[in-house]
Amino acid sequence: MFGVGVVNEEWDNMMDVEPPEHELDPENTGFIPVENFTSLVEHHELQLDPSKLDMLLALVQSNEEGQVCYQELIELMSSKRSSSFRRAIANGRRTLQREILLDETGLGLYKRFVRYVAYEILPCETDRRWYFHQNRLCPPPVFIAVVTIVQIIVFMCYGIMLNKWVLQTYQPDFMKSPLVYHPGHRAQVWRFFSYMFMHVGLEQLGFNALLQLMIGVPLEMVHGILRISLLYMAGVLAGSLTVSITDMRAPVVGGSGGVYALCSAHLANVVMNWAGMRCPYKLLRMILALVCMSSEVGRAVWLRFSPPLPSSGPQPSFMAHLSGAVVGISMGLLILRSYEESLQKQCSWWVIVFSFITFLLFAIFWNIFAYELLGVQIPPPP
Template sequence: MDRSSLLQLIQEQLDPENTGFIGADTFTGLVHSHELPLDPAKLDMLVALAQSNERGQISSKRSSSFKRAIANGQRALPQDGLLDEPGLGVYKRFVRYVAYEILPREVDRHWYFYRHRSCPPPVFMASVTLAQIIVFLCYGARLNKWVLQTYHPEYMKSPLVYHPGHRARAWRFLTYMFMHVGLEQLGFNALLQLMIGVPLEMVHGLLRISLLYLAGVLAGSLTVSITDMRAPVVGGSGGVYALCSAHLANVVMNWAGMRCPYKLLRMVLALVCMSSEVGRAVWLRFSPPLPASGPQPSFMAHLAGAVVGVSMGLTILRSYEERLRDQCGWWVVLLAYGTFLLFAIFWNIFAYDLLGAHIPPPP
């Protein structure tokens, strides 16, 4: 029997319908019944990857990992986890740290660690943070004010700030994320974006994390326009809280599998810091320390971002390296978010006039 006939026979036995898939059980049986030139740890990893597919099939999503495993069959994977692998450089140690910070399953950590490439870098969170710092420095130098900038009469005249009197300028519902109350708010947001947002982007990619961040920012301003109709909004807290709450919810949901050190202490500290920031925002909104010409920025963007993170963000983080479009929960969350957007748009068009809301005059 020639080679082509043999291959055709194997295909007819393993994939008679020519779908391009084979069952996970079939794959597992082949792995254990044939002597492949792979070490036992890597065989276990391949089997675990096969069994992790909800359809019970070997899909093409991780086909590159299988090819790489076959091509590098002599390279052993640690039996007890990546933490036991010696001789790593600084960057690979950082990649390993990110894997243990973000991913709850050892098989996903292995796959991420060995397939990770430094290009493209996590540019979204770094670019957003850099832009926020540049904008803050420009306004700080222009206003000669670095704390409580919203009390300066020229601050609210910025075309970036969301103000209820400028609702028709739709870009403000997003661009307010580049403006901040002061150095303390910018520092808090920038620190969390770099410490949590960058590792999340390294693992889950630019598209997913940018979608989550911008969804939190947009939900923040729209929620303020509904619940606190007279207040403006500044700061990227909606997006930051979406990232943080999604990550914390993922840690809680996969508590036993997470291997990040001092996870309980770190979670408590994160919750304390986030709660303190919300408390500070509430204080500035209702008990401003200085006389102001109008209402101070609302704190509702923080809470809206947290809700987006727990709902949409948790769905994204739990679907590591799986197509979101194949996840039923993703469509439910997307439908709910789309419904909220439509409601908020109609609210901003009609509700202010129907309710006779007395909003402060735009600067």
């Protein structure tokens, strides 16, 4: 087994200064006896990453059968996303040598921010320490930042062009934008995504931008751009498709579907791991977040059914908020709970993906056939 795969340079160098492989695994079973492994870890001449050394020492004590799986060692040393090291430590009889991250002293501004993010997002001290020590500046959390900047630029351009900064949807020229989702233009597929760059007014933009920066950037720093962008865009798409099914006459503007996907996933993760979360004032922050989200939904409902100027413009739907929250609780919660694990290896992930694809196919056929079959009178597109 010691000839399988390519291990990183640290491990190769360790092997160069230690006993031959037949002494470490004399029976070629793929497992290393704890006594041999302890000697290898504690007496090697290299200075390993402190977090990796902590994990290795904990791994030594974790197996009741007195042996260490070589494949788990490979995954740990190569820093792959895997639950192997976490499981080894969780099942072990000793704790890690280092104190909790909050006791770390002499940290720079960036490392203090990384420590804050670790305690804000991750419920397990082992996960927090692993993230803290392996965190790198590249790739930076650019997705949420870029989306927010584009939303602000688009809003300012339309604000200047329309000379209106509040309730822009009541400006007749606003709905002529090629970015707005309108049921009369549903054949233009990009509108099911591009509506996230348009906003009703300054208050909706400010609320969405603040939430997605405060919650989305830390989430992207921990879980990566692919997972968070997938979650955000799934919320955006689910928002417009849900409106096209449940509120067939209403247009959609705003990034609330994606924002609520992020927020609901994070809040659900905090609730599910309440005892392990160490973010400060978590109860107060939870209450404030729920109040803000509820008031935003209430405001959207009010604009839909009791608009201030009902004859002067369309009333965008509020269903995008709710569908984004559903996406966050289902898909997002699994993503946030699988920090070390590959999503592709989890049956529940494929169940969620299959459900989302089924919903997507149903919504496509609905948009093609249902409007004509049901005789829905769509407001004329601008």
